[in-house]
Amino acid sequence: MDDVGKGPWLDDDEQKAWRSYLLMNKTLETHMERHLQREFGLSKSDFEILVNLSEAENGRMRAFELGRATQWEKSRMSHHLTRMEKRGLIRREACQARYPEVVITAEGQAAIEACAPQQAARIREFFVDVFGPERLAELGKAGDEVVETIRRHEENDCPPEVRGTC
Amino acid sequence: MDDVGKGPWLDDDEQKAWRSYLLMNKTLETHMERHLQREFGLSKSDFEILVNLSEAENGRMRAFELGRATQWEKSRMSHHLTRMEKRGLIRREACQARYPEVVITAEGQAAIEACAPQQAARIREFFVDVFGPERLAELGKAGDEVVETIRRHEENDCPPEVRGTC
DNA sequence: TCGACCCGGTTGACACATCAACCAGACGAG
């Protein structure tokens, strides 16, 4: 309620920066994703899961932790894991503990080892190197601030009232 | 082939910046989208179409131009337009020219006029103001460079050879 | 004039995300 008053829409500079940002996002994302899909038959989502699993102890995690790491909703996680299981990239494995663990298969391991270096190279080529170290650091800081601001706003907006619909 | 050689994966600083950037994206996007959905029943895609139409001459455009403006595939456009038509936000209208025109309805106009100011205010609050003018300008420039780099790379990668699969 | 292609647009099948409902074990209060 304290931010409205500069006019109903963004002014030209604001607009321009915002649109540049959006365009960069879309371009980067579609480029990376298309490459991943065409060369390796993996989606961005597959990649995210495989990265997390391959970095984990013994290549195994609970679905819950995967959810925390990726910020996905649990139902999305469940659906996607069943699809990946069907394709042989992961396996759900019952263990002595309460809940089953998600395990990366040899095939999954091979897939990510095959594509990770190229992904990294692309990130460098199109993002890291274009920004350069100073701008990169700036962006990182600003990004964290944005996230922080939104976090604060959201928890402000709905303090633990009875409403579960936050 | 000239970028590989710094190691197969990103180093710590690169990694950190990249992840901050990704997180900012996801946070911003889900926040904005959720707000739009809950308060106004519009998706980001609906919004994009309505913005373009409402800025156009007479609130009407060819689907083709919408496609150019939004960078969507034609099939996605077609599907989404039929859905929006069913909801009464737009109308497809045959005219004397070759192809039908997409027209924004009164209802669509009302919807976007209702939500646009709040969208703008949120963009200011969480993006423009957090970055501040200098960093915003930097980001805009860097973003354009990224887009430019990818463009060059892609047209380089597949010059107008016979392959239509670019 | 005829056929080959191009181009804007539609369609159908399928992959994916989201939402709400459900399930089962754990846990705490009575």
Next chain:
DNA sequence: CTCGTCTGGTTGATGTGTCAACCGGGTCGA
């Protein structure tokens, strides 16, 4: 003990995006 509730996880319905195939009117060369 048992009833309510919480939590991690699954399921099904539905909305959305993508791919490939198709359609119909133009255009161009033979």
